[in-house]
Amino acid sequence: MITDKLIEKIIEMQNPTCVGLDTLFDYLPDDMKEGVTTFEGVAEKVLEFNKKIIDSVYDIVPSVKVQIAYYEMYGAAGIKAYYETLRYAAEKGLIVIADAKRNDIGSTASCYAKAFLGETQVNEQTDKAFPSDFVTVNGYLGSDGIVPFVEQCEKHDKGIFVLVKTSNPSGAEIQNVVLENGVPMYEYVGGLVEKWGESTVGKYGYSAVGAVAGATHPTEAARLREVLPHTFFLIPGYGAQGGNAEMLKSCFGKNGLGGVVNNSRGILCAYKKNGGTYYDAARAACIAMQKDLSSVIGKMGE
Protein backbone atom coordinates (compact mmCIF):
# COMPACT_ATOMS: atom_id res chain seq x y z
CA MET A 1 0.00 0.00 0.00
CA ILE A 2 1.61 3.22 -1.24
CA THR A 3 1.25 5.40 1.87
CA ASP A 4 2.67 2.56 3.98
CA LYS A 5 5.57 2.33 1.57
CA LEU A 6 6.21 6.08 1.84
CA ILE A 7 6.04 5.87 5.64
CA GLU A 8 8.43 2.92 5.72
CA LYS A 9 10.96 4.86 3.69
CA ILE A 10 10.54 7.83 6.06
CA ILE A 11 11.17 5.57 9.08
CA GLU A 12 14.14 3.86 7.43
CA MET A 13 15.80 7.18 6.50
CA GLN A 14 14.45 9.04 9.57
CA ASN A 15 13.66 11.76 7.07
CA PRO A 16 10.24 13.08 5.98
CA THR A 17 11.77 15.29 3.26
CA CYS A 18 10.40 15.59 -0.22
CA VAL A 19 12.69 17.20 -2.78
CA GLY A 20 10.67 19.53 -4.99
CA LEU A 21 11.94 19.34 -8.53
CA ASP A 22 10.32 22.66 -9.49
CA THR A 23 13.27 23.17 -11.76
CA LEU A 24 13.10 26.68 -13.15
CA PHE A 25 15.64 27.11 -15.94
CA ASP A 26 16.97 30.08 -13.96
CA TYR A 27 17.99 27.73 -11.14
CA LEU A 28 20.60 26.07 -13.36
CA PRO A 29 24.26 27.14 -13.19
CA ASP A 30 25.21 29.69 -15.85
CA ASP A 31 27.39 27.27 -17.80
CA MET A 32 24.41 24.92 -18.25
CA LYS A 33 22.20 27.76 -19.52
CA GLU A 34 24.71 29.21 -21.95
CA GLY A 35 23.77 29.07 -25.62
CA VAL A 36 20.36 27.48 -25.04
CA THR A 37 17.72 29.08 -27.27
CA THR A 38 14.90 26.53 -27.68
CA PHE A 39 12.37 24.65 -25.56
CA GLU A 40 14.13 21.42 -26.55
CA GLY A 41 17.42 22.86 -25.31
CA VAL A 42 15.91 23.86 -21.96
CA ALA A 43 14.24 20.47 -21.57
CA GLU A 44 17.52 18.64 -22.12
CA LYS A 45 19.42 20.75 -19.58
CA VAL A 46 16.64 20.64 -16.95
CA LEU A 47 16.52 16.85 -17.25
CA GLU A 48 20.31 16.64 -16.86
CA PHE A 49 20.11 18.87 -13.75
CA ASN A 50 17.26 16.80 -12.28
CA LYS A 51 19.10 13.50 -12.84
CA LYS A 52 22.20 14.78 -11.05
CA ILE A 53 20.07 16.03 -8.13
CA ILE A 54 18.29 12.66 -7.95
CA ASP A 55 21.61 10.75 -8.09
CA SER A 56 22.87 12.90 -5.25
CA VAL A 57 19.92 12.53 -2.85
CA TYR A 58 18.01 9.30 -3.54
CA ASP A 59 19.70 7.38 -0.73
CA ILE A 60 18.83 9.97 1.95
CA VAL A 61 15.34 11.24 1.02
CA PRO A 62 12.22 9.13 0.51
CA SER A 63 10.45 11.17 -2.14
CA VAL A 64 10.43 13.80 -4.85
CA LYS A 65 7.62 16.12 -5.92
CA VAL A 66 7.75 17.28 -9.51
CA GLN A 67 5.76 20.43 -10.26
CA ILE A 68 4.47 20.14 -13.84
CA ALA A 69 4.03 23.89 -14.43
CA TYR A 70 7.81 24.31 -14.68
CA TYR A 71 7.89 21.79 -17.54
CA GLU A 72 4.60 22.66 -19.26
CA MET A 73 5.89 26.17 -19.91
CA TYR A 74 8.29 24.59 -22.41
CA GLY A 75 5.55 22.84 -24.36
CA ALA A 76 5.75 19.22 -25.49
CA ALA A 77 9.54 19.23 -25.07
CA GLY A 78 9.17 20.25 -21.44
CA ILE A 79 6.51 17.60 -20.90
CA LYS A 80 8.87 14.96 -22.25
CA ALA A 81 11.49 16.07 -19.70
CA TYR A 82 8.79 15.84 -17.04
CA TYR A 83 8.05 12.25 -18.02
CA GLU A 84 11.76 11.36 -18.06
CA THR A 85 12.21 12.93 -14.62
CA LEU A 86 9.34 10.88 -13.16
CA ARG A 87 10.78 7.73 -14.72
CA TYR A 88 14.31 8.35 -13.51
CA ALA A 89 13.20 9.13 -9.95
CA ALA A 90 11.12 5.92 -9.86
CA GLU A 91 14.06 3.87 -11.17
CA LYS A 92 16.12 5.16 -8.24
CA GLY A 93 13.46 3.94 -5.82
CA LEU A 94 12.04 7.32 -4.88
CA ILE A 95 8.35 7.79 -4.16
CA VAL A 96 7.23 10.09 -6.96
CA ILE A 97 4.62 12.81 -6.38
CA ALA A 98 3.33 14.51 -9.54
CA ASP A 99 2.31 18.00 -8.49
CA ALA A 100 -0.31 18.82 -11.10
CA LYS A 101 -3.35 19.91 -9.04
CA ARG A 102 -5.64 18.38 -11.65
CA ASN A 103 -9.39 18.76 -11.39
CA ASP A 104 -12.39 18.25 -13.64
CA ILE A 105 -15.80 16.59 -13.91
CA GLY A 106 -16.01 12.79 -13.71
CA SER A 107 -15.33 11.68 -17.29
CA THR A 108 -12.44 14.11 -17.67
CA ALA A 109 -11.07 13.47 -14.16
CA SER A 110 -10.92 9.83 -15.18
CA CYS A 111 -8.56 10.72 -18.06
CA TYR A 112 -6.27 12.64 -15.70
CA ALA A 113 -6.37 9.78 -13.19
CA LYS A 114 -5.35 7.27 -15.84
CA ALA A 115 -2.63 9.62 -17.12
CA PHE A 116 -0.91 9.99 -13.75
CA LEU A 117 -1.87 6.91 -11.74
CA GLY A 118 -3.11 4.27 -14.16
CA GLU A 119 -2.75 3.30 -17.77
CA THR A 120 -4.00 4.71 -21.03
CA GLN A 121 -5.52 2.26 -23.45
CA VAL A 122 -4.82 2.39 -27.20
CA ASN A 123 -6.90 -0.30 -28.85
CA GLU A 124 -5.49 -3.51 -27.31
CA GLN A 125 -2.30 -1.88 -26.00
CA THR A 126 -1.75 0.09 -22.80
CA ASP A 127 0.98 2.53 -21.82
CA LYS A 128 1.64 5.01 -19.03
CA ALA A 129 1.56 8.74 -19.72
CA PHE A 130 3.07 10.20 -16.51
CA PRO A 131 3.80 7.30 -14.14
CA SER A 132 3.62 8.60 -10.55
CA ASP A 133 2.94 7.20 -7.10
CA PHE A 134 0.84 10.20 -6.06
CA VAL A 135 -0.75 13.09 -7.89
CA THR A 136 -2.02 16.31 -6.30
CA VAL A 137 -5.65 17.23 -7.04
CA ASN A 138 -8.02 20.13 -6.39
CA GLY A 139 -11.38 19.17 -4.87
CA TYR A 140 -13.52 22.19 -5.90
CA LEU A 141 -15.66 19.93 -8.14
CA GLY A 142 -16.62 17.60 -5.29
CA SER A 143 -16.76 13.80 -5.10
CA ASP A 144 -17.36 13.00 -8.74
CA GLY A 145 -14.14 14.84 -9.60
CA ILE A 146 -12.18 12.88 -6.97
CA VAL A 147 -13.66 9.38 -7.07
CA PRO A 148 -12.10 8.59 -10.50
CA PHE A 149 -8.70 9.20 -8.89
CA VAL A 150 -9.57 7.06 -5.87
CA GLU A 151 -10.58 4.26 -8.24
CA GLN A 152 -7.15 4.36 -9.90
CA CYS A 153 -5.53 4.46 -6.43
CA GLU A 154 -7.34 1.25 -5.50
CA LYS A 155 -6.62 -0.44 -8.80
CA HIS A 156 -2.92 0.40 -9.08
CA ASP A 157 -1.91 0.99 -5.43
CA LYS A 158 -1.42 4.72 -5.89
CA GLY A 159 -2.33 7.82 -3.88
CA ILE A 160 -3.47 11.42 -4.16
CA PHE A 161 -3.05 14.60 -2.13
CA VAL A 162 -6.08 16.90 -2.17
CA LEU A 163 -5.59 20.66 -1.70
CA VAL A 164 -6.97 21.54 1.72
CA LYS A 165 -4.97 24.43 3.19
CA THR A 166 -2.40 25.73 0.74
CA SER A 167 0.84 27.49 1.72
CA ASN A 168 0.25 30.80 -0.09
CA PRO A 169 -0.96 33.94 1.74
CA SER A 170 -4.30 34.46 -0.05
CA GLY A 171 -5.47 30.84 0.07
CA ALA A 172 -7.40 32.07 3.12
CA GLU A 173 -9.80 34.05 0.88
CA ILE A 174 -11.60 30.81 0.08
CA GLN A 175 -10.09 28.21 2.41
CA ASN A 176 -10.70 30.12 5.68
CA VAL A 177 -14.18 31.36 4.86
CA VAL A 178 -16.48 30.22 7.67
CA LEU A 179 -19.53 28.12 6.82
CA GLU A 180 -22.94 28.56 8.42
CA ASN A 181 -22.19 25.71 10.83
CA GLY A 182 -19.12 27.58 12.08
CA VAL A 183 -16.59 25.32 10.36
CA PRO A 184 -13.96 26.94 8.11
CA MET A 185 -13.88 25.78 4.50
CA TYR A 186 -10.47 24.09 4.80
CA GLU A 187 -11.73 21.92 7.65
CA TYR A 188 -14.89 21.07 5.71
CA VAL A 189 -12.83 20.04 2.66
CA GLY A 190 -10.56 18.09 5.02
CA GLY A 191 -13.62 16.17 6.18
CA LEU A 192 -14.39 15.21 2.58
CA VAL A 193 -10.77 14.04 2.18
CA GLU A 194 -11.08 11.83 5.26
CA LYS A 195 -14.24 10.32 3.72
CA TRP A 196 -12.68 9.86 0.26
CA GLY A 197 -9.87 7.92 1.92
CA GLU A 198 -12.04 5.54 3.95
CA SER A 199 -11.56 2.53 1.64
CA THR A 200 -7.75 2.75 1.48
CA VAL A 201 -6.47 3.00 5.07
CA GLY A 202 -3.14 1.18 5.45
CA LYS A 203 -1.38 -0.45 8.37
CA TYR A 204 -0.06 2.81 9.81
CA GLY A 205 -3.61 4.19 9.90
CA TYR A 206 -3.23 6.57 6.97
CA SER A 207 -5.19 6.30 3.73
CA ALA A 208 -4.10 6.76 0.11
CA VAL A 209 -6.05 10.04 -0.01
CA GLY A 210 -3.82 12.64 1.61
CA ALA A 211 -4.16 16.38 2.07
CA VAL A 212 -1.99 19.38 1.22
CA ALA A 213 -1.47 21.39 4.43
CA GLY A 214 0.96 24.31 4.23
CA ALA A 215 3.80 24.67 6.74
CA THR A 216 3.10 28.40 6.70
CA HIS A 217 -0.23 27.97 8.54
CA PRO A 218 0.54 26.17 11.83
CA THR A 219 -2.84 26.85 13.48
CA GLU A 220 -4.80 25.34 10.61
CA ALA A 221 -2.34 22.47 10.27
CA ALA A 222 -2.72 21.60 13.96
CA ARG A 223 -6.50 21.61 13.64
CA LEU A 224 -6.34 19.39 10.54
CA ARG A 225 -4.02 16.91 12.26
CA GLU A 226 -6.59 16.70 15.08
CA VAL A 227 -9.70 16.18 12.95
CA LEU A 228 -8.18 14.09 10.12
CA PRO A 229 -6.61 11.10 11.89
CA HIS A 230 -6.35 8.95 8.74
CA THR A 231 -5.07 11.64 6.40
CA PHE A 232 -1.39 11.85 5.53
CA PHE A 233 -0.12 15.37 4.77
CA LEU A 234 1.94 16.77 1.96
CA ILE A 235 3.43 19.86 3.59
CA PRO A 236 4.67 22.62 1.26
CA GLY A 237 6.01 26.02 2.33
CA TYR A 238 9.16 25.02 4.25
CA GLY A 239 12.13 27.27 3.52
CA ALA A 240 11.80 29.94 0.82
CA GLN A 241 8.08 30.40 1.53
CA GLY A 242 8.70 31.10 5.22
CA GLY A 243 7.68 27.85 6.94
CA ASN A 244 10.07 26.29 9.44
CA ALA A 245 10.35 23.07 11.45
CA GLU A 246 8.68 24.47 14.55
CA MET A 247 5.69 25.69 12.49
CA LEU A 248 5.02 22.31 10.90
CA LYS A 249 5.61 20.22 14.02
CA SER A 250 1.88 19.98 14.65
CA CYS A 251 1.38 18.10 11.35
CA PHE A 252 3.05 15.10 12.97
CA GLY A 253 1.55 12.74 15.54
CA LYS A 254 3.21 11.43 18.71
CA ASN A 255 4.92 8.65 16.73
CA GLY A 256 6.66 11.25 14.54
CA LEU A 257 4.58 10.33 11.52
CA GLY A 258 1.87 12.14 9.59
CA GLY A 259 3.40 13.94 6.67
CA VAL A 260 6.11 14.59 4.15
CA VAL A 261 7.70 18.05 3.93
CA ASN A 262 8.51 19.56 0.56
CA ASN A 263 11.42 21.87 -0.13
CA SER A 264 12.24 23.05 -3.64
CA ARG A 265 14.31 26.22 -3.94
CA GLY A 266 16.12 25.59 -0.65
CA ILE A 267 17.54 22.37 -2.11
CA LEU A 268 17.85 23.09 -5.85
CA CYS A 269 19.42 26.52 -5.31
CA ALA A 270 21.50 25.69 -2.20
CA TYR A 271 24.67 26.00 -4.30
CA LYS A 272 23.92 29.66 -4.99
CA LYS A 273 24.06 30.38 -1.28
CA ASN A 274 26.56 27.85 0.00
CA GLY A 275 28.85 27.31 -3.00
CA GLY A 276 30.10 24.00 -4.43
CA THR A 277 28.39 22.01 -7.15
CA TYR A 278 24.59 22.18 -7.30
CA TYR A 279 24.28 18.45 -6.60
CA ASP A 280 26.66 18.39 -3.62
CA ALA A 281 24.98 21.49 -2.20
CA ALA A 282 21.57 19.83 -2.70
CA ARG A 283 22.70 16.78 -0.74
CA ALA A 284 24.07 18.96 2.06
CA ALA A 285 20.76 20.88 2.14
CA CYS A 286 18.83 17.59 2.45
CA ILE A 287 21.04 16.49 5.33
CA ALA A 288 20.57 19.86 7.06
CA MET A 289 16.82 19.64 6.53
CA GLN A 290 16.72 16.11 7.96
CA LYS A 291 18.49 17.35 11.10
CA ASP A 292 16.24 20.39 11.38
CA LEU A 293 13.04 18.36 11.00
CA SER A 294 14.05 15.46 13.24
CA SER A 295 15.11 17.89 15.97
CA VAL A 296 11.48 18.96 16.41
CA ILE A 297 9.62 15.82 15.24
CA GLY A 298 11.80 13.36 17.17
CA LYS A 299 12.27 9.71 16.27
CA MET A 300 9.94 8.72 13.42
CA GLY A 301 7.92 5.56 13.80
CA GLU A 302 8.17 5.07 17.57
Added chain:
Amino acid sequence: MITDKLIEKIIEMQNPTCVGLDTLFDYLPDDMKEGVTTFEGVAEKVLEFNKKIIDSVYDIVPSVKVQIAYYEMYGAAGIKAYYETLRYAAEKGLIVIADAKRNDIGSTASCYAKAFLGETQVNEQTDKAFPSDFVTVNGYLGSDGIVPFVEQCEKHDKGIFVLVKTSNPSGAEIQNVVLENGVPMYEYVGGLVEKWGESTVGKYGYSAVGAVAGATHPTEAARLREVLPHTFFLIPGYGAQGGNAEMLKSCFGKNGLGGVVNNSRGILCAYKKNGGTYYDAARAACIAMQKDLSSVIGKMGE
Protein backbone atom coordinates in the same frame (compact mmCIF):
# COMPACT_ATOMS: atom_id res chain seq x y z
CA MET B 1 -10.01 43.36 -26.15
CA ILE B 2 -10.48 39.59 -26.22
CA THR B 3 -13.97 39.33 -24.67
CA ASP B 4 -15.18 42.07 -27.04
CA LYS B 5 -13.71 40.09 -29.94
CA LEU B 6 -15.50 36.94 -28.82
CA ILE B 7 -18.77 38.87 -28.45
CA GLU B 8 -18.38 40.42 -31.89
CA LYS B 9 -17.95 37.00 -33.44
CA ILE B 10 -21.03 35.78 -31.56
CA ILE B 11 -23.06 38.74 -32.89
CA GLU B 12 -21.73 38.31 -36.44
CA MET B 13 -22.57 34.59 -36.51
CA GLN B 14 -25.62 34.90 -34.23
CA ASN B 15 -24.18 31.88 -32.53
CA PRO B 16 -22.80 31.58 -28.97
CA THR B 17 -21.60 28.00 -29.57
CA CYS B 18 -18.24 26.71 -28.48
CA VAL B 19 -17.15 23.41 -30.01
CA GLY B 20 -15.53 21.26 -27.36
CA LEU B 21 -12.61 19.38 -28.85
CA ASP B 22 -12.57 16.84 -26.00
CA THR B 23 -11.48 14.33 -28.59
CA LEU B 24 -11.48 10.91 -26.97
CA PHE B 25 -9.80 8.37 -29.26
CA ASP B 26 -13.01 6.34 -28.97
CA TYR B 27 -14.93 9.15 -30.70
CA LEU B 28 -13.03 8.54 -33.95
CA PRO B 29 -14.53 6.40 -36.72
CA ASP B 30 -13.37 2.78 -36.67
CA ASP B 31 -11.30 3.09 -39.84
CA MET B 32 -9.25 5.89 -38.26
CA LYS B 33 -8.59 3.84 -35.13
CA GLU B 34 -7.61 0.63 -36.90
CA GLY B 35 -4.03 -0.52 -36.43
CA VAL B 36 -3.09 2.29 -34.04
CA THR B 37 -0.97 0.96 -31.15
CA THR B 38 1.07 3.90 -29.81
CA PHE B 39 0.52 7.31 -28.21
CA GLU B 40 2.13 8.86 -31.31
CA GLY B 41 -0.37 7.03 -33.51
CA VAL B 42 -3.33 8.25 -31.45
CA ALA B 43 -1.99 11.82 -31.42
CA GLU B 44 -1.69 11.86 -35.21
CA LYS B 45 -5.23 10.56 -35.76
CA VAL B 46 -6.81 12.85 -33.13
CA LEU B 47 -5.12 15.85 -34.73
CA GLU B 48 -6.39 14.80 -38.16
CA PHE B 49 -9.91 14.44 -36.73
CA ASN B 50 -9.72 17.84 -35.02
CA LYS B 51 -8.50 19.59 -38.16
CA LYS B 52 -11.38 18.21 -40.22
CA ILE B 53 -13.87 19.26 -37.54
CA ILE B 54 -12.34 22.75 -37.45
CA ASP B 55 -12.38 23.03 -41.26
CA SER B 56 -16.03 22.07 -41.21
CA VAL B 57 -17.26 24.53 -38.55
CA TYR B 58 -14.94 27.56 -38.32
CA ASP B 59 -17.21 29.76 -40.48
CA ILE B 60 -20.32 29.17 -38.34
CA VAL B 61 -19.04 29.00 -34.74
CA PRO B 62 -16.99 31.64 -32.93
CA SER B 63 -14.92 29.44 -30.64
CA VAL B 64 -13.47 26.10 -29.67
CA LYS B 65 -12.62 24.78 -26.22
CA VAL B 66 -9.88 22.18 -26.12
CA GLN B 67 -9.83 20.00 -23.00
CA ILE B 68 -6.20 19.13 -22.26
CA ALA B 69 -6.94 15.95 -20.24
CA TYR B 70 -7.85 14.11 -23.45
CA TYR B 71 -4.41 14.87 -24.85
CA GLU B 72 -2.33 14.62 -21.67
CA MET B 73 -3.36 10.99 -21.31
CA TYR B 74 -1.19 10.26 -24.37
CA GLY B 75 1.91 11.85 -22.83
CA ALA B 76 4.19 14.22 -24.72
CA ALA B 77 2.83 13.00 -28.08
CA GLY B 78 -0.70 13.93 -26.99
CA ILE B 79 0.51 17.30 -25.75
CA LYS B 80 2.05 17.99 -29.14
CA ALA B 81 -1.32 17.25 -30.78
CA TYR B 82 -2.90 19.62 -28.25
CA TYR B 83 -0.50 22.38 -29.28
CA GLU B 84 -1.12 21.73 -32.97
CA THR B 85 -4.89 21.80 -32.42
CA LEU B 86 -4.68 25.18 -30.66
CA ARG B 87 -2.49 26.53 -33.45
CA TYR B 88 -4.73 25.27 -36.23
CA ALA B 89 -7.90 26.63 -34.64
CA ALA B 90 -6.27 30.05 -34.18
CA GLU B 91 -5.12 30.06 -37.82
CA LYS B 92 -8.74 29.55 -38.86
CA GLY B 93 -9.77 32.61 -36.86
CA LEU B 94 -11.46 30.79 -34.00
CA ILE B 95 -11.31 32.09 -30.43
CA VAL B 96 -9.38 29.37 -28.63
CA ILE B 97 -10.20 28.37 -25.06
CA ALA B 98 -7.66 26.06 -23.40
CA ASP B 99 -9.62 24.04 -20.84
CA ALA B 100 -6.90 23.18 -18.34
CA LYS B 101 -8.34 24.32 -14.98
CA ARG B 102 -4.84 25.24 -13.84
CA ASN B 103 -4.25 26.42 -10.29
CA ASP B 104 -1.26 26.95 -8.02
CA ILE B 105 0.48 29.44 -5.74
CA GLY B 106 1.76 32.71 -7.22
CA SER B 107 5.18 31.80 -8.60
CA THR B 108 3.87 28.57 -10.13
CA ALA B 109 0.62 30.15 -11.37
CA SER B 110 2.83 32.61 -13.20
CA CYS B 111 4.45 29.74 -15.13
CA TYR B 112 1.04 28.38 -16.13
CA ALA B 113 -0.13 31.86 -17.12
CA LYS B 114 2.89 32.36 -19.35
CA ALA B 115 2.47 28.88 -20.84
CA PHE B 116 -1.14 29.43 -21.94
CA LEU B 117 -1.54 33.19 -22.31
CA GLY B 118 1.90 34.72 -22.58
CA GLU B 119 5.36 33.78 -23.61
CA THR B 120 8.11 31.64 -22.13
CA GLN B 121 11.56 33.12 -22.05
CA VAL B 122 14.68 31.09 -22.90
CA ASN B 123 17.69 33.32 -22.37
CA GLU B 124 17.13 36.12 -24.94
CA GLN B 125 14.52 34.19 -26.94
CA THR B 126 10.78 33.80 -26.31
CA ASP B 127 8.31 31.24 -27.58
CA LYS B 128 4.73 30.22 -26.85
CA ALA B 129 4.01 26.89 -25.18
CA PHE B 130 0.21 26.58 -25.61
CA PRO B 131 -1.05 29.72 -27.37
CA SER B 132 -4.66 30.31 -26.35
CA ASP B 133 -7.05 33.25 -26.10
CA PHE B 134 -8.53 32.03 -22.81
CA VAL B 135 -7.55 29.44 -20.25
CA THR B 136 -9.82 27.98 -17.56
CA VAL B 137 -8.55 28.23 -13.97
CA ASN B 138 -9.57 27.04 -10.52
CA GLY B 139 -9.70 29.73 -7.83
CA TYR B 140 -9.33 27.59 -4.65
CA LEU B 141 -5.94 29.23 -3.92
CA GLY B 142 -7.38 32.76 -3.89
CA SER B 143 -6.11 35.99 -5.42
CA ASP B 144 -2.41 35.26 -5.53
CA GLY B 145 -3.15 32.18 -7.65
CA ILE B 146 -5.28 34.23 -10.06
CA VAL B 147 -3.53 37.59 -10.32
CA PRO B 148 -0.59 36.13 -12.33
CA PHE B 149 -3.14 35.09 -14.96
CA VAL B 150 -4.82 38.51 -14.91
CA GLU B 151 -1.42 40.13 -15.44
CA GLN B 152 -0.87 38.05 -18.58
CA CYS B 153 -4.42 38.90 -19.71
CA GLU B 154 -3.60 42.60 -19.44
CA LYS B 155 -0.22 42.26 -21.10
CA HIS B 156 -1.26 40.07 -24.05
CA ASP B 157 -5.00 40.84 -24.40
CA LYS B 158 -6.09 37.42 -23.22
CA GLY B 159 -8.78 36.10 -20.88
CA ILE B 160 -9.55 33.46 -18.27
CA PHE B 161 -12.63 31.61 -17.07
CA VAL B 162 -12.65 30.83 -13.35
CA LEU B 163 -14.58 27.79 -12.08
CA VAL B 164 -17.59 29.10 -10.18
CA LYS B 165 -20.49 26.65 -10.56
CA THR B 166 -19.47 23.55 -12.47
CA SER B 167 -21.84 21.37 -14.50
CA ASN B 168 -21.28 18.08 -12.65
CA PRO B 169 -23.72 16.75 -10.03
CA SER B 170 -21.46 16.78 -6.97
CA GLY B 171 -19.96 20.22 -7.52
CA ALA B 172 -22.61 21.28 -5.01
CA GLU B 173 -20.71 19.54 -2.18
CA ILE B 174 -18.34 22.48 -2.07
CA GLN B 175 -19.86 25.10 -4.36
CA ASN B 176 -23.31 25.21 -2.74
CA VAL B 177 -22.14 25.12 0.86
CA VAL B 178 -23.63 28.14 2.63
CA LEU B 179 -21.31 30.59 4.35
CA GLU B 180 -21.99 32.20 7.72
CA ASN B 181 -23.30 35.35 5.98
CA GLY B 182 -25.91 33.24 4.16
CA VAL B 183 -24.20 33.39 0.76
CA PRO B 184 -23.48 30.09 -1.04
CA MET B 185 -19.83 29.42 -1.91
CA TYR B 186 -20.38 29.69 -5.69
CA GLU B 187 -21.78 33.18 -5.30
CA TYR B 188 -18.92 34.18 -3.01
CA VAL B 189 -16.36 32.90 -5.55
CA GLY B 190 -18.35 34.71 -8.25
CA GLY B 191 -17.87 37.92 -6.28
CA LEU B 192 -14.10 37.38 -6.31
CA VAL B 193 -14.26 36.83 -10.08
CA GLU B 194 -16.11 40.12 -10.56
CA LYS B 195 -13.36 41.83 -8.53
CA TRP B 196 -10.52 40.09 -10.39
CA GLY B 197 -12.03 41.39 -13.65
CA GLU B 198 -12.38 45.04 -12.61
CA SER B 199 -9.34 46.29 -14.54
CA THR B 200 -10.28 44.65 -17.86
CA VAL B 201 -13.92 45.56 -18.62
CA GLY B 202 -14.47 45.97 -22.37
CA LYS B 203 -16.94 47.97 -24.42
CA TYR B 204 -19.76 45.45 -24.04
CA GLY B 205 -19.42 45.68 -20.25
CA TYR B 206 -17.76 42.29 -19.76
CA SER B 207 -14.26 41.78 -18.39
CA ALA B 208 -11.49 39.41 -19.45
CA VAL B 209 -12.09 37.39 -16.26
CA GLY B 210 -15.07 35.15 -16.97
CA ALA B 211 -16.76 32.42 -14.96
CA VAL B 212 -17.68 28.81 -15.62
CA ALA B 213 -21.41 28.40 -14.94
CA GLY B 214 -22.95 25.04 -15.83
CA ALA B 215 -26.08 24.81 -18.00
CA THR B 216 -27.21 22.01 -15.72
CA HIS B 217 -27.83 24.40 -12.79
CA PRO B 218 -30.31 27.05 -14.02
CA THR B 219 -31.14 28.46 -10.57
CA GLU B 220 -27.52 29.14 -9.71
CA ALA B 221 -26.80 30.45 -13.22
CA ALA B 222 -29.67 32.93 -12.98
CA ARG B 223 -28.40 34.16 -9.63
CA LEU B 224 -24.86 34.53 -10.99
CA ARG B 225 -26.09 36.47 -14.02
CA GLU B 226 -27.85 38.84 -11.61
CA VAL B 227 -24.95 39.46 -9.24
CA LEU B 228 -22.06 39.36 -11.75
CA PRO B 229 -22.95 42.01 -14.34
CA HIS B 230 -19.41 42.27 -15.79
CA THR B 231 -18.65 38.56 -15.91
CA PHE B 232 -18.90 36.65 -19.18
CA PHE B 233 -19.85 32.98 -18.79
CA LEU B 234 -18.40 29.82 -20.23
CA ILE B 235 -21.38 27.47 -20.06
CA PRO B 236 -20.64 23.73 -20.12
CA GLY B 237 -23.20 20.94 -19.73
CA TYR B 238 -25.36 21.45 -22.83
CA GLY B 239 -26.33 18.19 -24.55
CA ALA B 240 -24.82 14.94 -23.28
CA GLN B 241 -24.64 16.24 -19.68
CA GLY B 242 -28.36 17.08 -19.64
CA GLY B 243 -28.45 20.86 -20.03
CA ASN B 244 -30.74 22.38 -22.67
CA ALA B 245 -31.38 25.80 -24.18
CA GLU B 246 -34.24 26.65 -21.84
CA MET B 247 -32.08 25.83 -18.80
CA LEU B 248 -29.25 28.14 -19.82
CA LYS B 249 -31.42 31.03 -21.03
CA SER B 250 -30.91 32.86 -17.75
CA CYS B 251 -27.14 33.11 -18.41
CA PHE B 252 -27.91 35.67 -21.10
CA GLY B 253 -28.95 39.29 -20.62
CA LYS B 254 -31.75 41.15 -22.45
CA ASN B 255 -29.42 41.91 -25.35
CA GLY B 256 -28.86 38.18 -25.93
CA LEU B 257 -25.28 38.35 -24.69
CA GLY B 258 -23.49 37.03 -21.64
CA GLY B 259 -21.95 33.69 -22.43
CA VAL B 260 -20.65 31.04 -24.76
CA VAL B 261 -22.13 27.53 -24.65
CA ASN B 262 -19.90 24.50 -24.97
CA ASN B 263 -20.90 21.24 -26.61
CA SER B 264 -18.42 18.43 -27.07
CA ARG B 265 -19.84 14.92 -27.53
CA GLY B 266 -23.03 16.25 -29.19
CA ILE B 267 -20.92 17.70 -31.99
CA LEU B 268 -17.93 15.33 -32.24
CA CYS B 269 -20.08 12.20 -32.06
CA ALA B 270 -23.10 13.48 -34.04
CA TYR B 271 -22.17 11.12 -36.90
CA LYS B 272 -22.71 8.10 -34.66
CA LYS B 273 -26.34 9.11 -34.18
CA ASN B 274 -27.17 10.82 -37.44
CA GLY B 275 -24.90 9.09 -39.97
CA GLY B 276 -22.75 10.70 -42.66
CA THR B 277 -19.11 11.74 -42.21
CA TYR B 278 -18.06 12.94 -38.78
CA TYR B 279 -17.23 16.42 -40.09
CA ASP B 280 -20.49 16.92 -42.01
CA ALA B 281 -22.46 15.62 -39.02
CA ALA B 282 -20.52 18.02 -36.75
CA ARG B 283 -21.42 20.96 -38.97
CA ALA B 284 -25.08 19.93 -39.00
CA ALA B 285 -25.01 19.61 -35.20
CA CYS B 286 -23.57 23.15 -34.89
CA ILE B 287 -26.32 24.51 -37.14
CA ALA B 288 -28.98 22.70 -35.10
CA MET B 289 -27.44 24.02 -31.88
CA GLN B 290 -27.40 27.58 -33.25
CA LYS B 291 -31.12 27.30 -34.04
CA ASP B 292 -31.90 25.79 -30.67
CA LEU B 293 -29.97 28.45 -28.73
CA SER B 294 -31.19 31.44 -30.73
CA SER B 295 -34.79 30.27 -30.39
CA VAL B 296 -34.61 30.94 -26.65
CA ILE B 297 -31.93 33.66 -26.47
CA GLY B 298 -33.32 35.73 -29.35
CA LYS B 299 -31.31 38.14 -31.47
CA MET B 300 -27.80 38.54 -30.05
CA GLY B 301 -26.43 42.06 -29.62
CA GLU B 302 -29.68 44.06 -29.77
